[in-house]
Amino acid sequence: MAKEIERKFLVKGDFKDEAFKATRITQGYLSSVPERTVRVRVKGDKGFITIKGIGNASGASRYEWEKEIPVEEVKELLLICEPGVIDKTRYLVKAGEFTFEVDEFYGDNEGLVMAEVELASVDEDFERPDWLGAEVTGDRRYYNSHLARHPYKEWAV
Amino acid sequence: MAKEIERKFLVKGDFKDEAFKATRITQGYLSSVPERTVRVRVKGDKGFITIKGIGNASGASRYEWEKEIPVEEVKELLLICEPGVIDKTRYLVKAGEFTFEVDEFYGDNEGLVMAEVELASVDEDFERPDWLGAEVTGDRRYYNSHLARHPYKEWAV
Numbered sequence: 488m489a490k491e492i493e494r495k496f497l498v499k500g501d502f503k504d505e506a507f508k509a510t511r512i513t514q515g516y517l518s519s520v521p522e523r524t525v526r527v528r529v530k531g532d533k534g535f536i537t538i539k540g541i542g543n544a545s546g547a548s549r550y551e552w553e554k555e556i557p558v559e560e561v562k563e564l565l566l567i568c569e570p571g572v573i574d575k576t577r578y579l580v581k582a583g584e585f586t587f588e589v590d591e592f593y594g595d596n597e598g599l600v601m602a603e604v605e606l607a608s609v610d611e612d613f614e615r616p617d618w619l620g621a622e623v624t625g626d627r628r629y630y631n632s633h634l635a636r637h638p639y640k641e642w643a644v
Numbered sequence: 645m646a647k648e649i650e651r652k653f654l655v656k657g658d659f660k661d662e663a664f665k666a667t668r669i670t671q672g673y674l675s676s677v678p679e680r681t682v683r684v685r686v687k688g689d690k691g692f693i694t695i696k697g698i699g700n701a702s703g704a705s706r707y708e709w710e711k712e713i714p715v716e717e718v719k720e721l722l723l724i725c726e727p728g729v730i731d732k733t734r735y736l737v738k739a740g741e742f743t744f745e746v747d748e749f750y751g752d753n754e755g756l757v758m759a760e761v762e763l764a765s766v767d768e769d770f771e772r773p774d775w776l777g778a779e780v781t782g783d784r785r786y787y788n789s790h791l792a793r794h795p796y797k798e799w800a801v
Contacts, residue, residue, distance in 0.1 A: 517674075517675055517680045517682050517695060518674055518675035518677070518680070518682060520675070522724065523674045523675070523724050523725065523726070525674050525675060525682045536693075538674060538721060538724075540723075540724040541724070550720070550724060552717060552720065552721060554711065554713065556711065560709060563707070563709065564695060564709060566697075567679065567680045567695075567697040567698070567707060568680065569680070
């Protein structure tokens with residue numbers, strides 16, 4: 488089984504000058520149940536369907552299955568998704584040997600910026616850039632599937 | 645959008661002598677919500693993922709998206725499906741110009757036999773074989789996604 492080990496952080500400072508790539512992402516959920524999320528996504532000029540299982544106790548490791556599919560099919564599937572589409576730009580930022588994916592959200596999740604880094608194991612060490620804020624790995628409020636239903640703008644401050 | 649026009653019936657008599665093909669099917673649901681069911685299926689030696697939208701008022705027409713995927717991937721995905729896997733044999737039976745798919749269920753749905761015919765339009769005429777029983781098109785109790793959660797054996801008689 489494919490497993491992804493990811494740690495997720497809030498972003499507290501400016502990172503854009505260090506980014507080497509930016510891609511617009513629009514995605515919706517056919518299922519946002521944490522035990523079996525089913526996501527369709529347009530990422531730049533490509534389309535994907537991705538299924539994730541529930542995470543382990545720390546939330547860092549989740550079963551993941553993904554297939555590329557035509558963008559036109561994603562657009563059809565978005566029409567039957569749960570209400571609440573996610574719209575964001577994904578920036579890629581190098582820090583030492585690691586590449587962070589930094590997501591800046593729009594729409595009802597405006598104001599939220601999160602960074603993820605993929606690791607070989609849950610306890611692998613990595614360089615922390617200045618703009619990296621509090622860790623939110625495993626906090627389901629920050630799952631995109633949760634943000635689709637309960638956007639950041641509605642959160643109590 | 646791909647739409648399937650299907651009418652569904654109970655089966656009340658013997659049809660197996662007329663069948664020209666039989667295939668074992670095992671399937672589970674990543675989402676059994678009628679508005680957006682996500683099904684993974686092993687059918688004979690092939691694997692599929694299928695997404696269906698909600699039907700129209702009569703239940704005969706539903707948006708459908710399907711991709712063939714490796715059987716091994718279906719088996720992985722079955723592990724994270726909702727509880728309640730469907731196990732059945734699908735028989736193909738010719739009646740005039742039409743081919744009926746007749747599903748004989750096992751396990752917790754033992755005793756249930758249903759036939760489906762695909763039509764070009766909701767009101768297209770077709771030949772009714774002797775073994776064709778009451779029509780259940782659009783009755784969500786007979787959706788496989790519903791049978792997975794509420795199997796036939798549990799129904800009040």
